[in-house]
Amino acid sequence: MRKRWRFIGLFSALALLLITMTSCGTKTALSDQDVLQTDVKDNTITWGVKADTKLFGLMDIKDSKVKGFEIDLAKAMTKEILGKNGKAVFVPVTSQTRVPLLRNGNIDAIMATMTINPERAKQVDFTKSYFDAGQAILVKKGSPIHSVKDLNKKGAIVLGVTGSNSVQNIGKFAPKAKVLQLSDYAQALTALKSGQGDALTTDNGILYGMSVENPNYVVVGGSFTNEPYGIAVNKGQTKFKNRLNKALTKVEKDGTYNKLLDKWFGHVKGFNYEEMKR
Structure with a gap:
């Protein structure tokens, strides 16, 4: 377990370094570009995800891959947007680094247990909710x-x-x-x-x-707030946000979403995931 925490800590440090290096550069930020158009051209969507959060996104030290519900959902949405050969790239983020990395253009979208709320909506645009936590x-x-x-x-x-x-x-x-x-x-x-x-x-x-x-x-004690998670994109990326919403709706309607809920939360004792099915 200690090895995993050191591994996560290393990723956090690297993310902060990436933010600093990008912020100090003179190149126009990638966030100023049409993200959807660029992603289609590159056949790749770069997602900011958690790597320290079991069930949602956790680094597997055996193969150095991040695994979880959000990872699988991002993969499914990437295929829906770019086609079966579309690539999903994952960049580990923390609650501190995710918005700066998005703004600097290091990632295209955040899917990292990020609650939709008015304060954050001033900084980023959110898709509709994909997980209703509390x-x-x-x-x-x-x-x-x-x-x-x-x-x-x-x-x-x-x-x-x-x-x-x-x-x-x-x-x-x-x-x-x-x-x-x-x-x-x-x-x-x-x-x-x-x-x-x-x-x-x-x-x-x-x-x-x-x-x-x-x-x-x-x-x-149960939940004492409502915390709907949304995918965050940079302000002004309306076409990208709309395409993400369309892809999310598609994986919900075709049963993919519920299969992923079963896969990651079906075995968790005490957690009523059934009410989250769509």
Whole structure:
């Protein structure tokens, strides 16, 4: 497990370096181009995805490939847009790096557990939702914390990820709790295990992925927010956004979407994925 976290950390560092190098250059940003036209010409769509989030996008250290629901969905949508020989390229991102990488033109679209909300909609354009998540909390088995309300008691320390809206939500639902922000989910989970926090909060699907690998940790209290995930593209890329929406609708109608839900979430105990089927 430690090797995987070091691997994810390396990707995060490389992503930050890529952002810095691109920002310092004089070349016109790729985000100013017609992304759909360029992707069709190159027969490739470059996706920003999570590489530290089990079930959605997690690096497999055996073959150095990112695997998960979002990866498979991006592949299916790429084939729908570009044809059977279309290529999907995946660039690992974090909650901090995903928007800068998009703006700099290093990636064409973000499919990385990114919740659609008004603040983010000021920075990027979203497709329709492809996954209806909700924020929850993860605790060690036997913890006295059973819901978000318990976080107010005794000034509980809640672990979150910088750049996610989960941290802001805790301020609304548990204003007396103290929040410790980490750079990614791997670090946040490590902090929970080492006793640096009483609970870890983010979207329920992500937390259930953690509990699958760490059975001594459980999701409690149910969801206390609605967190619809959308695919983000740069402002002004209307044709690309519309084409993504069309592809998403197609894979939903032909059954591909539900097959992927079954594949990645059908075995997850306690997670009601059936209500997300389309």
